[in-house]
Amino acid sequence: MSRRPVAAVLAGCLLLAIAACGADRRDPATAGTVTVLAAVSLTEVFTALGEGFEQSHPGRRVRLSFAGSAQLAGQIAAGAPADVFAAAGPESMQRVAGGRDAVVFARNQLVIAVPPGNPRGLRTLADLAVPDLKVAICAAQVPCGIAAEKALASAGVDLTPVTLDQNVRAALTKVRLGEVDAALVYRTDVRVAAGEVEAVEFAESAAAGNDYPIVVLPGAADPAAAAEFVAYVRSGAGREQLREAGFQLP
Amino acid sequence: MTPAVESNPAAGDIPADGMPAAASAAAGRDTGDAFRAPLVLLLPALLGLAFLVLPPAALLLRTPWAQLPRRLTAPGVLDALWLSLVTATLATLLCLLLGVPLAWLLSRTRFPGRRLVRALVTVPLVLPPVVGGVALLLVFGRHGLLGGWLDARFGLTLPFTTSAVVLAEAFVAMPFLVISVSGALRAADRGLEEAAATLGAGRWTTFRRVTLPLVGPGVAAGAVLCWARALGEFGATITFAGNFPGRTQTMPLAVYLAMETDPQAAIVLSVLLLAVSVTILAVLREKWMTSP
Numbered sequence: 001m002s003r004r005p006v007a008a009v010l011a012g013c014l015l016l017a018i019a020a021c022g023a024d025r026r027d028p029a030t031a032g033t034v035t036v037l038a039a040v041s042l043t044e045v046f047t048a049l050g051e052g053f054e055q056s057h058p059g060r061r062v063r064l065s066f067a068g069s070a071q072l073a074g075q076i077a078a079g080a081p082a083d084v085f086a087a088a089g090p091e092s093m094q095r096v097a098g099g100r101d102a103v104v105f106a107r108n109q110l111v112i113a114v115p116p117g118n119p120r121g122l123r124t125l126a127d128l129a130v131p132d133l134k135v136a137i138c139a140a141q142v143p144c145g146i147a148a149e150k151a152l153a154s155a156g157v158d159l160t161p162v163t164l165d166q167n168v169r170a171a172l173t174k175v176r177l178g179e180v181d182a183a184l185v186y187r188t189d190v191r192v193a194a195g196e197v198e199a200v201e202f203a204e205s206a207a208a209g210n211d212y213p214i215v216v217l218p219g220a221a222d223p224a225a226a227a228e229f230v231a232y233v234r235s236g237a238g239r240e241q242l243r244e245a246g247f248q249l250p
Numbered sequence: 251m252t253p254a255v256e257s258n259p260a261a262g263d264i265p266a267d268g269m270p271a272a273a274s275a276a277a278g279r280d281t282g283d284a285f286r287a288p289l290v291l292l293l294p295a296l297l298g299l300a301f302l303v304l305p306p307a308a309l310l311l312r313t314p315w316a317q318l319p320r321r322l323t324a325p326g327v328l329d330a331l332w333l334s335l336v337t338a339t340l341a342t343l344l345c346l347l348l349g350v351p352l353a354w355l356l357s358r359t360r361f362p363g364r365r366l367v368r369a370l371v372t373v374p375l376v377l378p379p380v381v382g383g384v385a386l387l388l389v390f391g392r393h394g395l396l397g398g399w400l401d402a403r404f405g406l407t408l409p410f411t412t413s414a415v416v417l418a419e420a421f422v423a424m425p426f427l428v429i430s431v432s433g434a435l436r437a438a439d440r441g442l443e444e445a446a447a448t449l450g451a452g453r454w455t456t457f458r459r460v461t462l463p464l465v466g467p468g469v470a471a472g473a474v475l476c477w478a479r480a481l482g483e484f485g486a487t488i489t490f491a492g493n494f495p496g497r498t499q500t501m502p503l504a505v506y507l508a509m510e511t512d513p514q515a516a517i518v519l520s521v522l523l524l525a526v527s528v529t530i531l532a533v534l535r536e537k538w539m540t541s542p
Contacts, residue, residue, distance in 0.1 A: 070510035077513075095511075134410070139493065141511045162410035163492025164499075166507060174492075178393045179409050 031222050033061040034229045035081060039069045039088035039143070039212070040167045041108065041186050045245040046086065052241070053232045060225055068142045068167030069093075076217065083220035084229055086212060088168070088186075089143025093213045102213035105234050107248040108186045109209045110147050112200040113175045113193075120181050125155040125202050128182055136171040136183040139164040143210050144171070148184040151208035172197065186210070188246040212247070306524060313521050314514050321518040329496045330504040331522060337412065337500060338480040341419035345427045345476045350469060353431035354457065368432075375425045382421055383489025390417065390490070414491035415498050419480035426479055427472040434468020435461070474534050481527055 034053075038046045043066045050062035065082075067075075069092035076082055076096045085096055088108070093099040114122055120133065128135050137159070138145030145164065152159055162180060165171040171183040176196045190199040214233060220226040232238050239249050287295075314321070321327070356368050374382055390397045390408045400406040408414045442464065446456045462469070484502040491498040493507070501523045508516035 068510065074510050074513065134407075136492070139507060141507055161494070163494050165493065166488075166510070177387060177391060179387065179391050 032059050032225055033063060034083050034222070034225050035063045035065070036084040036086065036229065037065050037067070037072045037076065037080070037082045038084075038086040039072070039092075040066045040169045041088050041144070041189055042066065042086055042212070043169070044192055045188070045241055045247070048241055049233055049238055052237060053229055056232070056237075057228060060228065062229065070095075070142045071166070081219070081221070082217055083222065083226035084214065085217055086214040086233075087143065088212055089146055089210050090213055091146060092143060093215065096215075096217065098215060098218040099213075102215035103230075103234070104211045104250045105214045105230075105238075106212040106242050107209050107250060108188055108212065108246075109205045109248070110144070110151055110184050110202075111187045111190055111205060112202060113172060113183045113185045113190050113197045114181070114200055115175060115178060116196065116198055118198055118200065122182055122200055123202075125152060125157045125159075125204055129157050129159050133182065134180040135159060135161045136163050136165055136174045136180045137161045138168055138171055138184070139166055142167055144168040144184070144186065147208045147210050151184070151202075151204045154207050155202075155204040191246045209248070211250075309517060309520055309524065313517055317514070318518060321515060322522065324515070326495050326499075326504070327519065327522070330499055330501050330519070331526065333412070333415070333496065333499065334481055334501040334523070335526070337415045337419055338477050338483075340416045341423055341480040342427075342473055342477040344416065344420045345424045345480075346469070346473055349424050349427040349472070349476075350431055350462075353428045353435060354461070356428070357432040357435040358461075371428050372425050374422050375429075379422050379483065379485030379487075380489050381485075383418060383486035386414075386418060386421060386486060386490040390414070409490060410492040410494065410498060412491075412497055415487055415500060418486035418490045419483045422483055422486055423476040423479040426475040427469075430472025430475060431465060431468055434465040434472075437468075438464045470534075474531060478527060478531060481523075 036046065036050070046064055046066070050064050053062055054060060065072075069087040069089060072085065073087065073092040073095040076085060085093070085099075085102075086105070087093045087102075090102075093102045112122055112125070112128065114120065120127075120130075122128065127133075137148045140146060140149055144167070163171075163174070165174070168185050168189055171180075172185045172189045172193060174180040175183045175185075176193055187199060187201075190197055214230055216223055216226040216230055233242075243249060352371065356364065356371070377385075387394060387409060389395045390400070392398065392401055392407055392409070397408065400408070408417065438461065443456050443460050446460045447453075451459065482502060483500070484506065487498070487500060488503055488506075493499050493503050495504075499507075501519060505516050505519045505523070508519055
């Protein structure tokens with residue numbers, strides 16, 4: 001008889017605990033916090049920008065989450081709580097509500113990532129079409145895949161990759177591990193893995209650049225703080241960091 | 251630990267309706283008790299049931315049925331389904347080939363460190379599948395422990411091939427089979443094996459003619475679990491085998507990628523996978539798991 005209340009109390013506590021960690025309520029404690037969903041190619045530079053923003057804006061906090069742009073757009077469409085979205089291409093941005101208001105804050109270009117010393121001597125996109133060469137490119141659903149398709153089409157190269165990755169860093173990792181001979185990734189990604197991979201620039205990459213748009217999402221908990229973060233990314237300090245990371249600026 | 255095994259105790263005494271004689275008699279006598287279940291058990295039980303049933307039901311409710319024929323014949327859908335069925339079946343065969351002897355070794359022989367080996371066998375169960383994929387790359391990758399040798403010796407590279415999908419699926423699914431079969435082996439009557447040995451049968455003959463038929467239902471149950479796990483495999487596959495339509499893109503990978511750009515397509519693919527796996531499991535259950 002005395003056990004029943006105990007069990008009921010335990011069950012109640014468990015449910016409360018699940019509810020507490022599951023529901024991200026927009027309570028006053030989160031005011032001043034900017035939740036930023038950003039393309040995976042922005043991982044390092046946005047982490048640094050987030051720290052710079054927190055230092056120069058006392059009381060503001062930045063929470064960052066990185067994934068493929070298409071995946072993030074899907075999360076936002078499904079109601080993920082987020083204040084700012086920075087995508088690696090306009091296609092993903094167009095899929096979120098309010099995406100039309102996005103502004104371009106950076107530009108990136110594809111390069112061929114190869115192991116140190118470029119053992120296969122790759123120079124052009126056409127070199128990638130050799131039958132025994134293992135190449136990773138991004139899936140056509142994500143911005144780096146769209147850029148890769150454009151570049152390959154404009155070069156007239158018919159390429160059969162061994163894998164279509166769901167984001168650019170997955171493709172980069174396969175070069176770092178030596179599992180593929182080359183991958184089409186952004187110039188900025190190669191800088192991040194300096195020493196483990198080298199970049200081979202190719203002629204068609206200029207035609208297949210990506211514009212990176214950023215926007216304050218309509219459902220932002222603290223639109224003022226979110227707008228401050230976007231302004232910081234586009235400020236002189238932000239542009240300097242983006243340039244250092246290898247991005248081109250609009 | 252192994253519900254599928256417990257649901258088939260010594261398969262011999264299960265009548266055609268799938269319920270042990272004693273249990274059905276008890277159920278007949280105690281029907282009234284079902285309605286007197288204590289609230290403290292009934293409430294969480296019903297909550298648990300709703301929690302498990304609601305998500306698949308939502309999938310069915312949200313399916314764009316009108317678009318279904320067009321969606322199912324879209325390029326790549328049937329390729330992914332076919333690849334999933336073929337690789338899950340091959341992975342199950344591989345698991346049977348290696349897992350049944352392993353289960354026998356773990357439950358019929360004594361050797362130092364047997365408990366450790368038994369624990370090691372279940373590691374893939376608790377390992378996140380993505381970690382499993384990374385580990386497989388470190389073994390079978392081009393610079394992996396065995397992969398480098400396979401490449402140099404036979405010119406064989408596994409990552410990003412259909413074989414890699416089979417290996418990834420077998421890696422995560424084999425523990426289910428081993429646990430299932432070794433449970434059945436431990437529950438099986440050792441007396442019959444000893445009798446066979448007394449009558450002059452060698453260990454291999456005993457295994458083939460006595461042990462295997464004895465644990466048949468356990469093996470079947472394990473194989474079904476194994477197949478279902480292999481069919482749903484995602485993390486190890488995308489890490490170790492990559493993603494390429496027709497070669498390594500199985501249904502779960504197709505669902506994941508579709509979810510990024512076309513959620514309706516993802517729902518259709520999910521319903522298709524759900525329908526196929528439930529149908530096959532139901533047929534197998536009819537055939538193997540409930541008949542004597």
